[in-house]
Amino acid sequence: MNEPVLTLTDLSAWPRPGTHLAVLGYPIKHSISPPMHNAALTELAKADPQFAAWRYHRFEVPPDELPAALDKLLAAGFRGLNLTVPHKVIAFDKVNTVGSAASPIGAVNTLVNEGGAWSGYNTDGYGLRRSILSELGLMFAGSDVLLLGAGGAARGAAVECLQNSVRSLRIVNRTATSRDALLHQLAPLANGIPIHGIDPAHLPSDLPAGLLVINATSVGLRPADAPPINLAALPRPSAVFDMIYNPAETALLAKARELDIPAANGLGMLVHQGARSLQHWIETVTGQPAPPIPVEVMRRAAEAVLAAP
Numbered sequence: 001m002n003e004p005v006l007t008l009t010d011l012s013a014w015p016r017p018g019t020h021l022a023v024l025g026y027p028i029k030h031s032i033s034p035p036m037h038n039a040a041l042t043e044l045a046k047a048d049p050q051f052a053a054w055r056y057h058r059f060e061v062p063p064d065e066l067p068a069a070l071d072k073l074l075a076a077g078f079r080g081l082n083l084t085v086p087h088k089v090i091a092f093d094k095v096n097t098v099g100s101a102a103s104p105i106g107a108v109n110t111l112v113n114e115g116g117a118w119s120g121y122n123t124d125g126y127g128l129r130r131s132i133l134s135e136l137g138l139m140f141a142g143s144d145v146l147l148l149g150a151g152g153a154a155r156g157a158a159v160e161c162l163q164n165s166v167r168s169l170r171i172v173n174r175t176a177t178s179r180d181a182l183l184h185q186l187a188p189l190a191n192g193i194p195i196h197g198i199d200p201a202h203l204p205s206d207l208p209a210g211l212l213v214i215n216a217t218s219v220g221l222r223p224a225d226a227p228p229i230n231l232a233a234l235p236r237p238s239a240v241f242d243m244i245y246n247p248a249e250t251a252l253l254a255k256a257r258e259l260d261i262p263a264a265n266g267l268g269m270l271v272h273q274g275a276r277s278l279q280h281w282i283e284t285v286t287g288q289p290a291p292p293i294p295v296e297v298m299r300r301a302a303e304a305v306l307a308a309p
């Protein structure tokens, strides 16, 4: 069961007893975060009853109301927030301190009430890296990454790649201007790592085998979408990761399966970014190291929502 969709007027019911968290988005009705986090809190409460008083809500907040929403949620005593489309970039300038992953990305997905002010973090890159490690058995360190896309999602992935010492990074995007803009933003973070821009219409002939292919484009969100790249035209990649999780198998992942290339969709990324956010909130509220976050419970809750009609 998902949480009711709340709006700012519902904040008149606060402060309420307990520890309150929420996700803000516009629209918010598709967010899987509330059932995922509430399942984790229910599981944690089995070992530590304090978590029975924690609740994760969802608020529909239009972009022009975000600054007021952040103030009101703080005043109402909310301890942590997740931000989804379109708030991740808008909120970046509205929070006090920004974590080391968030600042080069220019976007925050996690806010933590630290002493009466919002601090901003970005756990999406962590979620991507952790999911690729646990589902594909690959570390970013030493990998040759072929990243599809040059929008916000690709920027976050590229920063995570560079901060975790990939061997090389290739950015594939059909529009040269956004590809070049991303290359320009990434240059100060390269630290000697070679970064190449690639036009998908002219794939270079000297690509190495064993590339880790990551899709950060929106291609595949519609079930009829063709794959954003022809995997068969590449020297055999080591693995394919698609940030999309709905549909569960995009045409890119279906092709990877057909070619017997290890592949994973974006559900693990969603779960692990959420687990990292929850860990931040617990540690800030309790002042203690967080217990292990039940990621498998979170994954099952997310899968249940996605499978519901």
Ligand code: ATR
Pocket: 148, 149, 150, 151, 152, 153, 154, 173, 174, 175, 178, 179, 216, 217, 218, 219, 228
């Ligand atoms: P997000 O914030 O989710 O990354 P975005 O900033 O709109 O969303 O970026 C969408 C990405 O998907 C871009 O890299 C876009 O490529 P362009 O810069 O060429 O537009 C890519 N994309 C969207 N539709 C595409 C399509 N039909 N074919 C190829 N790439 C596409």
